[in-house]
Amino acid sequence: MTYLVRGMHLKLQGLTKSFGDKTVLQNIDLDIEPGEFVAIVGRSGCGKSTMLRLIAGLDAPSGGGVFLNDQHFHHRINPEIRMMFQDARLLPWQRVLSNVELGLLGTNSKVLAKQTALQVLRAVGLEDRAHEWPSVLSGGQRQRVALARALASSPALLLLDEPLGALDALTRIEMQQLLEKLWQEQGFTALLITHDVEEAVVLADRVLLIEDGQIGLDLEINLPRPRVRGDVALAQTVEKILQRVMGQPEREPGLAADSFTFSSVTV
Ligand SMILES: Nc1ncnc2c1ncn2[C@@H]1O[C@H](COP(=O)(O)OP(=O)(O)OP(=O)(O)O)[C@@H](O)[C@H]1O
Numbered sequence: 001m002t003y004l005v006r007g008m009h010l011k012l013q014g015l016t017k018s019f020g021d022k023t024v025l026q027n028i029d030l031d032i033e034p035g036e037f038v039a040i041v042g043r044s045g046c047g048k049s050t051m052l053r054l055i056a057g058l059d060a061p062s063g064g065g066v067f068l069n070d071q072h073f074h075h076r077i078n079p080e081i082r083m084m085f086q087d088a089r090l091l092p093w094q095r096v097l098s099n100v101e102l103g104l105l106g107t108n109s110k111v112l113a114k115q116t117a118l119q120v121l122r123a124v125g126l127e128d129r130a131h132e133w134p135s136v137l138s139g140g141q142r143q144r145v146a147l148a149r150a151l152a153s154s155p156a157l158l159l160l161d162e163p164l165g166a167l168d169a170l171t172r173i174e175m176q177q178l179l180e181k182l183w184q185e186q187g188f189t190a191l192l193i194t195h196d197v198e199e200a201v202v203l204a205d206r207v208l209l210i211e212d213g214q215i216g217l218d219l220e221i222n223l224p225r226p227r228v229r230g231d232v233a234l235a236q237t238v239e240k241i242l243q244r245v246m247g248q249p250e251r252e253p254g255l256a257a258d259s260f261t262f263s264s265v266t267v
Contacts, residue, residue: 006034006035006154006156006186006187006188007033007034007035007036007156007157007187007188007189008034008068008069008080008081008156008157008188008189009032009033009034009067009068009069009070009189010030010031010032010055010066010067010068010157010189010191011030011031011032011066011067011068011070012028012029012030012031012051012055012064012065012066012067013029013064013065013067014027014028014029014063014064014065015027015028015029015030015051015054015061015063015064015065015066016028016061016062016063016064017047017050017051017054017059017061017062018062023062023213024047024050024213025047025050025051025054025210025213025214026212026213026214027063027064027214028051028064028213028214028215030208030215032189032191032206033189034156034187034189035187035188035189036189036190036205036206037180037183037189037190037192037203037204037205037206038189038190038191038192038204038205038206038207038208039192039193039194039199039200039201039203039204039206039207039208040052040191040192040193040194040200040207040208040209040210041193041194041195041197041200041207041208041209041210041241041245042209042210042211042216042245043211043245044195046210046211046212046213047210047213048161048193048210049161049193051210052083052159052161052191052193054066055073055081055157055159055191056077056078056081056083056159057073057076057077057078057081058077068080068081068157069156078157079106079153080155080156080157081155081156081157081158081159082103082150082151082153082155082157082158082159083150083158083159083160083161084143084146084147084150084158084159084160084161084163085146085161085162085163086161086162086163086165086166087166088134088139088142088143088145088146089146090134090142090145090146090149091134092133092134092135094134095130095131095132095133095134096121096126096129096130096131096132096133096134096137096145097114097117097118097121097130097131099134099145099149100117100120100121100130100145100148100149100152101113101114101117101152102149103117103148103149103150103151103152103153104116104117104152104153107153116152117130117148117152118130120148120151120152121145121148123148123151123182124144124145124147124148124178124182125144125178126141126144126145126148129141138171139166139167139168139171140167140168140171140174140175143163143164143167143175144175144178146163147163147175147178147179147182151182151186151188154186154188155188156188156189157188157189157190157191158183158188158189158190158191159191160179160190160191160192160193161193162193162194162195163175163192164176164179164194164196164199165194165195165196172199173229176199176202176203177226179203180203180225180226184225192204197238197241197242197245198229198234198238200241201221201223201227201234201237201238201241202227202229202234204221205220205221206218206219206220206221207219207221207241209241209244209245211245216244217241217244219237219240219241221237223237
């Protein structure tokens with residue numbers, strides 16, 4: 001796949017993080033191409049959020065380092081990186097438009113900031129809600145606003161910490177499609193934590209499994225886009241990852257997709 005050149009190149013070298021005598025991430029090496037979409041799965045508590053926090057500069061590693069576009073990243077906030085969480089984290093006393101403008105702090109022209117915020121709200125389908133309060137929006141709409149705020153400054157790296165986890169199934173699929181569309185249009189590098197293996201396979205170029213503090217699986221997903229849920233090859237890939245997570249041997253290839261149900265399976 002050829003990526004737009006806007007995305008950030010991300011490299012982890014010997015990345016280690018301990019809390020007291022507990023080592024959560026141990027000596028992780030990873031290379032992510034500019035514009036690549038990478039999903040991270042793994043059991044609860046395996047260190048997924050810790051890894052994202054280290055990359056975002058919200059926490060400092062105990063060893064090794066993070067390199068962004070080949071520059072060593074010293075535990076500080078980088079304006080080219082934006083992050084989204086499971087909850088939208090909107091300011092309730094600011095209207096939707098102002099919340100999105102927060103993603104543009106530092107822009108000299110207020111007029112330009114407003115124009116850009118409206119433009120990105122249009123991209124997520126919420127331009128007509130710009131002057132409302134966050135409290136009158138649905139959970140899915142609030143996550144769209146959070147996505148608009150994250151993308152307003154055209155980041156080179158978007159870190160997504162289970163941002164769709166609290167949404168109902170249909171809204172979640174719509175948000176996945178929106179995220180994929182904006183990623184394809186804008187070319188940022190995306191790193192998505194998800195507990196939904198199917199979501200990982202639908203969206204990502206690569207799926208990483210974190211286990212025992214290390215990357216236990218680094219699987220390239222070579223399925224054509226847009227990916228269709230229920231597709232046999234997609235279902236087999238999901239099955240392969242799930243079996244790896246569960247520590248079971250892989251089954252024979254060629255099983256029919258209806259032999260298993262995946263969409264409700266999470267890790
Ligand atoms: N600030 C901290 N102080 C001490 N321990 C921490 C801290 N942050 C995380 N941990 C521990 O590190 C481990 C990994 O936490 P992390 O939040 O990265 O896991 P996770 O894979 O994102 O989990 P989940 O899928 O449940 O969100 C956990 O055992 C957690 O208790």
